[in-house]
Amino acid sequence: xxxxxxxxxxxxxxxxxxxxxxxxxxxxxxxxxxxxxxxxxxxxxxxxxxxxxxxxxxxxxxxxxxxxxxxxxxxxxxxxxxxxxxxxxxxxxxxxxxxxxxxxxxxxxxxxxxxxxxxxxxxxxxxxxxxxxxxxxxxxxxxxxxxxxxxxxxxxxxxxxxxxxxxxxxxxxxxxxxxxxxxxxxxxxxxxxxxxxxxxxxxxxxxxxxxxxxxxxxxxxxxxxxxxxxxxxxxxxxxxxxxxxxxxxxxxxxxxxxxxxxxxxxxxxxxxxxxxxxxxxxxxxxxxxxxxxxxxxxxxxxxxxxxxxxxxxxxxxxxxxxxxxxxxxxxxxxxxxxxxxxxxxxxxxxxxxxxxxxxxxxxxxxxxxxxxxxxxxxxxxxxxxxxxxxxxxxxxxxxxxxxxxxxxxxxxxxxxxxxxxxxxxxxxxxxxxxxxxxxxxxxxxxxxxxxxxxxxxxxxxxxxxxxxxxxxxxxxxxxxxxxxxxxxxxxxxxxxxxxxxxxxxxxxxxxxxxxxxxxxxxxxxxxxxxxxxxxxxxxxxxxxxxxxxxxxxxxxxxxxxxxxxxxxxxxxxxxxxxxxxxxxxxxxxxxxxxxxx
Amino acid sequence: xxxxxxxxxxxxxxxxxxxxxxxxxxxxxxxxxxxxxxxxxxxxxxxxxxxxxxxxxxxxxxxxxxxxxxxxxxxxxxxxxxxxxxxxxxxxxxxxxxxxxxxxxxxxxxxxxxxxxxxxxxxxxxxxxxxxxxxxxxxxxxxxxxxxxxxxxxxxxxxxxxxxxxxxxxxxxxxxxxxxxxxxxxxxxxxxxxxxxxxxxxxxxxxxxxxxxxxxxxxxxxxxxxxxxxxxxxxxxxxxxxxxxxxxxxxxxxxxxxxxxxxxxxxxxxxxxxxxxxxxxxxxxxxxxxxxxxxxxxxxxxxxxxxxxxxxxxxxxxxxxxxxxxxxxxxxxxxxxxxxxxxxxxxxxxxxxxxxxxxxxxxxxxxxxxxxxxxxxxxxxxxxxxxx
Numbered sequence: 001x002x003x004x005x006x007x008x009x010x011x012x013x014x015x016x017x018x019x020x021x022x023x024x025x026x027x028x029x030x031x032x033x034x035x036x037x038x039x040x041x042x043x044x045x046x047x048x049x050x051x052x053x054x055x056x057x058x059x060x061x062x063x064x065x066x067x068x069x070x071x072x073x074x075x076x077x078x079x080x081x082x083x084x085x086x087x088x089x090x091x092x093x094x095x096x097x098x099x100x101x102x103x104x105x106x107x108x109x110x111x112x113x114x115x116x117x118x119x120x121x122x123x124x125x126x127x128x129x130x131x132x133x134x135x136x137x138x139x140x141x142x143x144x145x146x147x148x149x150x151x152x153x154x155x156x157x158x159x160x161x162x163x164x165x166x167x168x169x170x171x172x173x174x175x176x177x178x179x180x181x182x183x184x185x186x187x188x189x190x191x192x193x194x195x196x197x198x199x200x201x202x203x204x205x206x207x208x209x210x211x212x213x214x215x216x217x218x219x220x221x222x223x224x225x226x227x228x229x230x231x232x233x234x235x236x237x238x239x240x241x242x243x244x245x246x247x248x249x250x251x252x253x254x255x256x257x258x259x260x261x262x263x264x265x266x267x268x269x270x271x272x273x274x275x276x277x278x279x280x281x282x283x284x285x286x287x288x289x290x291x292x293x294x295x296x297x298x299x300x301x302x303x304x305x306x307x308x309x310x311x312x313x314x315x316x317x318x319x320x321x322x323x324x325x326x327x328x329x330x331x332x333x334x335x336x337x338x339x340x341x342x343x344x345x346x347x348x349x350x351x352x353x354x355x356x357x358x359x360x361x362x363x364x365x366x367x368x369x370x371x372x373x374x375x376x377x378x379x380x381x382x383x384x385x386x387x388x389x390x391x392x393x394x395x396x397x398x399x400x401x402x403x404x405x406x407x408x409x410x411x412x413x414x415x416x417x418x419x420x421x422x423x424x425x426x427x428x429x430x431x432x433x434x435x436x437x438x439x440x441x442x443x444x445x446x447x448x449x450x451x452x453x454x455x456x457x458x459x460x461x462x463x464x465x466x467x468x469x470x471x472x473x474x475x476x477x478x479x480x481x482x483x484x485x486x487x488x489x490x491x492x493x494x495x496x497x498x499x500x501x502x503x504x505x506x507x508x509x510x511x512x513x514x515x516x517x518x519x520x521x522x523x524x525x526x527x528x529x530x531x532x533x534x535x536x537x538x539x540x541x542x543x544x545x546x547x548x549x550x551x552x553x554x555x556x557x558x559x560x561x562x563x564x565x566x567x568x569x570x571x572x573x574x575x576x577x578x579x580x581x582x583x584x585x586x587x588x589x590x591x592x593x594x595x596x597x
Numbered sequence: 598x599x600x601x602x603x604x605x606x607x608x609x610x611x612x613x614x615x616x617x618x619x620x621x622x623x624x625x626x627x628x629x630x631x632x633x634x635x636x637x638x639x640x641x642x643x644x645x646x647x648x649x650x651x652x653x654x655x656x657x658x659x660x661x662x663x664x665x666x667x668x669x670x671x672x673x674x675x676x677x678x679x680x681x682x683x684x685x686x687x688x689x690x691x692x693x694x695x696x697x698x699x700x701x702x703x704x705x706x707x708x709x710x711x712x713x714x715x716x717x718x719x720x721x722x723x724x725x726x727x728x729x730x731x732x733x734x735x736x737x738x739x740x741x742x743x744x745x746x747x748x749x750x751x752x753x754x755x756x757x758x759x760x761x762x763x764x765x766x767x768x769x770x771x772x773x774x775x776x777x778x779x780x781x782x783x784x785x786x787x788x789x790x791x792x793x794x795x796x797x798x799x800x801x802x803x804x805x806x807x808x809x810x811x812x813x814x815x816x817x818x819x820x821x822x823x824x825x826x827x828x829x830x831x832x833x834x835x836x837x838x839x840x841x842x843x844x845x846x847x848x849x850x851x852x853x854x855x856x857x858x859x860x861x862x863x864x865x866x867x868x869x870x871x872x873x874x875x876x877x878x879x880x881x882x883x884x885x886x887x888x889x890x891x892x893x894x895x896x897x898x899x900x901x902x903x904x905x906x907x908x909x910x911x912x913x914x915x916x917x918x919x920x921x922x923x924x925x926x927x928x929x930x931x932x933x934x935x936x937x938x939x940x941x942x943x944x945x946x947x948x949x950x951x952x953x954x955x956x957x958x959x960x961x962x963x964x965x966x967x968x969x970x971x972x973x974x975x976x977x978x979x980x981x982x983x984x985x
Contacts, residue, residue, distance in 0.1 A: 044774065046774040046961060047918040047920070047961060048919070049919050049920050049961065050920075052959045060958045060960075061959050063774070067774075068776065085955045085959040088955040089920050089959065092921065092925055092952075093920055093924065096924050096927075125948065126928045126932075126948075126952075127931050127935060153920075153923065172769055172918075174917070175913070175915065175917045176914055176923065176926070177912045177915070177917070177923065177926070177927045178917070179915075179916070179917025179918070179923060
């Protein structure tokens with residue numbers, strides 16, 4: 001047990017563990033100290049100074065987020081000195097900030113704005129510094145827009161990019177009045193190592209980092225009667241969408257979401273989960289093929305371990321950071337892109353539509369998906385496979401714009417074809433999910449039996465945040481055609497967050513780790529913590545989303561990708577067989593080595 | 598006027614002892630407790646400006662258990678109007694090394710660094726030659742305490758101790774949150790004593806003369822002497838070692854040109870003392886402290902221009918991470934311009950004074966906290982010059 005420290009906050013005595021900050025000690029007393037640069041997921045910066053408090057016998061006001069408690073401390077969180085200093089600080093931030101709030105994407109959900117209204121900073125006390133600042137807006141990126149005029153230099157984004165993601169695309173440049181958040185040599189985001197993961201967007205308190213939104217374009221497509229607009233929804237959207245529309249975190253809103261999409265006017269509401277199941281079939285076979293080439297044919301060219309390729313932030317990270325390991329990446333497209341390619345081929349054919357009149361929209365928990373859809377190689381249907389990618393947040397905006405009372409919407413089902421899904425697809429939304437789904441299928445392919453885990457729950461690969469999860473699975477009593485795997489221990493590793501991905505891949509590169517199969521998700525917790533998910537985000541919220549995902553999986557009548565009837569049908573009707581000619585044409589891709597600088 | 602009234606002291610720049618590194622050799626033979634006792638007795642306070650008792654700082658570092666500890670000499674002399682560390686390093690570098698080595702022994706550090714201001718690169722060749730002699734001597738003595746020189750890159754903020762560590766570690770020079778303080782978490786996260794150049798020399802002189810003789814100089818709150826950098830409207834600019842605790846009036850009588858209207862004590866981060874307060878002002882920790890900078894202004898100077906110049910300096914030299922300092926400095930400078938131009942009423946100066954007060958208590962480090970010193974003292978004492 002750690003040592004207890006006694007202190008007094010606003011006249012109330014409290015006893016907390018040594019090392020606790022004043023901020024946390026106050027929150028134990030239900031005293032809320034305002035913060036801006038502070039974020040639970042990140043290291044303490046103590047640079048905005050909004051959380052200053054008064055400490056008796058101290059000349060200065062310490063920042064509550066950075067100051068550890070000390071025995072006998074006397075703290076005042078709302079004294080006259082504190083109020084004046086805090087108001088000054090918020091006013092200073094506003095004076096440097098493009099406070100054109102009604103024109104801002106974050107209007108109404110901006111942390112600075114709410115602090116300003118709380119402090120009644122109505123009469124602008126100080127000079128407006130913005131006109132002399134020559135702020136720039138980087139709009140050249142397909143996923144993220146960076147508007148320096150909205151930036152308050154709290155460095156949450158810098159810490160996110162460096163600590164959580166080890167990407168360091170964003171950093172601090174210049175000093176004093178010229179200090180700003182910038183990129184390598186101030187290049188636009190699309191020219192630097194940015195992976196478009198959007199974790200910075202999730203944590204930016206203002207409108208300085210936002211997703212590029214395609215809400216108007218999607219409305220236009222819906223209104224255009226000559227277009228058939230198809231929408232697909234990713235697994236992690238349904239367990240988070242509710243947060244922006246009146247529900248507590250962890251609420252599964254699949255049925256309401258489908259109803260809402262239909263009411264918005266989409267011509268078909270389909271499920272990315274279908275493509276997730278398809279991905280498992282293709283990727284599972286790819287893994288088996290690679291293992292066979294390595295173990296039976298002893299082909300030295302075959303790249304093992306094989307890594308998943310569903311997370312576009314991760315793919316771009318690998319392209320920049322370990323281009324020499326690109327052969328290890330599965331050639332499978334992500335579910336979104338498989339879906340897109342099939343919508344304008346298989347689906348259009350089945351529905352007797354001219355693919356040029358089909359508009360394919362996807363709802364994703366992700367900002368990197370926007371970049372992925374724009375990749376030149378993602379046009380295998382002959383058209384742009386996915387026309388518009390909306391984040392969970394953008395869908396919430398559309399639902400609100402349409403005046404739908406989301407909480408009261410009835411449930412409805414996805415349309416067919418390409419609307420059926422399984423529990424295996426649902427868990428794509430969390431770290432370890434793709435691994436688990438793949439093993440459920442591969443194990444059965446190889447042995448003809450279910451995986452040896454209760455209720456198909458392969459808990460050893462269910463990773464958590466802040467760790468690299470390794471697991472092994474012994475394969476025995478194989479079917480004759482998979483005899484080469486008899487007695488093989490399948491070595492798997494699961495990581496989420498690019499900082500951990502980097503560790504894993506460095507080990508692979510150095511040869512210090514031997515794996516067969518690697519699952520990486522770029523974002524903390526996997527897609528459920530994606531850069532397109534509702535704001536705010538923190539460990540607690542992400543844990544609730546994760547619970548919801550496994551609950552949804554358990555509730556599905558089908559739990560294994562190969563049981564998906566729509567998947568079975570598409571192989572019968574169209575694709576013929578996994579890794580077949582059609583698959584290679586539509587469902588697989590290649591990667592581009594990129595430079596770090 | 599020409600007759601000298603203030604006592605000149607010759608501790609810092611006094612001649613080396615006849616035998617090379619004699620004080621160092623003698624001190625290294627003493628026990629740590631003994632050395633600390635002498636330092637405590639001497640009442641020595643840090644010469645960088647903040648005036649933290651040196652003995653206490655060393656004691657904290659000595660008491661923190663760690664296999665790795667460091668001694669750093671802060672030679673990032675960047676305060677406008679200060680140029681005494683340059684002189685010390687030029688004339689008596691051996692005393693600096695000796696002071697650092699004594700500190701290394703007391704706290705149990707293995708290595709020392711001199712963080713040298715980027716603009717002082719020209720001192721490097723000579724300093725390196727001196728260091729070679731020092732290292733040679735130390736190996737002969739069988740005492741291992743190597744000293745390395747690290748060159749800064751020109752940022753004022755890197756004179757702030759924790760920003761200095763960041764800079765040395767290869768990061769952007771930004772102050773850290775305190776606590777933890779350097780004596781527990783300093784360079785590379787290890788217990789570190791960081792002292793001003795002059796402080797280390799003072800230590801050597803205390804070891805040489807004993808605390809009693811050291812205490813004969815100065816006052817009860819400000820023991821010893823201090824090297825002053827005298828500049829501005831003075832017929833005799835330069836470096837002078839004087840007793841601490843002197844009345845400013847006497848200083849002006851001696852160094853002024855007969856028309857002194859104000860003295861800026863402690864550089865841009867210090868206080869401006871107007872003529873009417875010369876008699877009541879004492880230079881020392883009990884009065885107006887200084888890291889050494891003494892700038893005299895006569896009646897031909899516009900205090901508005903002086904302040905504007907300081908604020909321009911801070912606006913640019915703030916690291917920019919914390920709000921009060923980054924934006925506050927801009928608002929203060931633009932604010933006085935607006936008042937001068939008539940874009941803002943003169944009452945706006947009162948709002949700026951309040952802002953400066955907020956900066957003083959809420960900024961993350963000493964830089965932002967001390968902008969208010971010059972701002973408030975100049976605006977308060979020369980308000981009419983700000984307006985008309």
